[in-house]
Amino acid sequence: MGLDITWAVDWVRRSADVIAEHRVELIRLDRDIGDGDHGENLDRGFTAVVPKLDDLAAGSTPGDVLKLVAMTLISTVGGAAGPLYGTAYLKAAAAAGSESSLDGEAVARILAAARDGIVARGKAESGDKTMIDAWTPAVDAAAAAAASGADATAVLAAAADAAEAGAVATEPLVARKGRASYLGERSVGHRDPGAQSTALLLRAAADAASESTGA
Amino acid sequence: MPEVGDSSRVGLVFVSHSSKIAEGLVDLAAQMAPTVALVAAGGTDDGRIGTSFDRVTAAIVEADSGAGAVVLCDLGSAILTTETALDFLDDEQRARVVIADAPLVEGGVAAAVAAEAGDALDAVVAAARSANATSGDGGGPDAAGGPGDAGAPASAAQPEAAATTATTGGYSRRETITNHDGLHARPAAEFVKLASTFGQRVTVNGIDARSLLAIMSLGLTKGASVEIASEDPEGVAAVDALADLVQSGFGEH
Structure with a gap:
């Protein structure tokens, strides 16, 4: 069973909730190795998206929702997360196209497009201790699940599991991108806040999917 | 304007x-x-x-x-x-x-x-x-000049005996910086702007006269001697204009 507009809207609401709930934790992670604004900025961005959901035209698609998130994050999030997540949602929206229902393969393709957008924008590679270290395992797990015939809900669950593991695995890494790279070896032992927020957002996507499909 | x-x-x-x-x-x-x-x-x-x-x-x-x-x-x-x-x-x-x-x-x-x-x-x-x-180490005059700026040490090495020298295909004048704070940002910019109005390549102590940062990095203070030169036969007017500007003290006497 595919994921439709109801899932997309629910994902955004859940994203806003989970980011608000983990705002302080993300701020703390970012303060350890960055400038401390990640939780604040993402919370502002997602909080700004929620009221706009009510203005979506009838017949809107998941792609329309992703685009709405992209534009709102780009214009309201003042830190690096704005352009990075904004680009991710924008590329995801393009990959979703005008389809009204997304199956497992479509979800895997959308996640890959989002990750590719972040790489193109931020030029980070795996192992640089960035959100890519959560995204790439998620994309790989989603592709493997979709290839084995999993439905959209199972694909998102696999992606969320892999993103969480990826976020934890950033802890021993030395940061090579972003503000944390100024700390060099001192960044070791801290989890990357962008990888952590990625894990939270993908878990919200998976939760919204299992809710909407009753899985 | x-x-x-x-x-x-x-x-x-x-x-x-x-x-x-x-x-x-x-x-x-x-x-x-x-x-x-x-x-x-x-x-x-x-x-x-x-x-x-x-x-x-x-x-x-x-x-x-x-x-x-x-x-x-x-x-x-x-x-x-x-x-x-x-x-x-x-x-x-x-x-x-x-x-x-x-x-x-x-x-x-x-x-x-x-x-x-x-x-x-x-x-x-x-x-x-x-x-x-x-902004880095080892930023000599050549490095400071940037693209298209293969510094011209030849002109800097010319004889200093005369204030005005007309050598083969080249012309130069030597002047002393007279304004109180030396060639700081504003006069350096004025100098670069004037240099940019001429088509000929002119150098200041071997540095491209159109490169603001290279000129500022020379650190020319009051009393410093500068050689303004052009190897271009057409560059006499440019050298004279720039040398006159230095001589004028940029209005900062």
Whole structure:
């Protein structure tokens, strides 16, 4: 069973909730190795998206929702997360196209497009201790699940599991991108806040999917 | 006198996490580039530390009046925000907006002076990038000069006996810096602007007379001796004009 507009809207609401709930934790992670604004900025961005959901035209698609998130994050999030997540949602929206229902393969393709957008924008590679270290395992797990015939809900669950593991695995890494790279070896032992927020957002996507499909 | 934002001039956008840094840099650069569109895009929409997609987009549109715009950025996410803003411009405008990989302050000032001199987009970008060479170790005169600036040690090594020398295919004059604070930013910019009005290549102690940062990096103080030279047979008027400007003390006696 595919994921439709109801899932997309629910994902955004859940994203806003989970980011608000983990705002302080993300701020703390970012303060350890960055400038401390990640939780604040993402919370502002997602909080700004929620009221706009009510203005979506009838017949809107998941792609329309992703685009709405992209534009709102780009214009309201003042830190690096704005352009990075904004680009991710924008590329995801393009990959979703005008389809009204997304199956497992479509979800895997959308996640890959989002990750590719972040790489193109931020030029980070795996192992640089960035959100890519959560995204790439998620994309790989989603592709493997979709290839084995999993439905959209199972694909998102696999992606969320892999993103969480990826976020934890950033802890021993030395940061090579972003503000944390100024700390060099001192960044070791801290989890990357962008990888952590990625894990939270993908878990919200998976939760919204299992809710909407009753899985 | 051209208006500020003259459409024949390249405009500049300064993107900083801090509105004070961006606005301060506009003030600084405006001293040397009064007719260039210099636009600050600092801080977030609600005045916090950060960068704003909307502010950067609006600044680019304001700075580019047809001749293009060069954007200088501070820390990482300023570049990410600017790149995102460029993605949303129409193709025609995007083609004439360039993010210069250069230090914000030094690159910004050098770019402003080049834009004021009427340089085209690629030359303004090159001027900004010339700041990369002056900020590191081992940045000798050649390194400081930037692209197209294969320093001319030959002229610096010419005999000093006469104040005016006309050697084979070359002409030079030696002057002493007389203004109190030496060749600091404002007179250096005035010098570079005058040099830019001539087509011939002129050097100052072997350094390209059109490279603001290279000239400032010479650290010429009051009493310093400068040799202004051109190997171009047509360069006599340029050398004389520049030497006269130095002799005048830039109005700072």
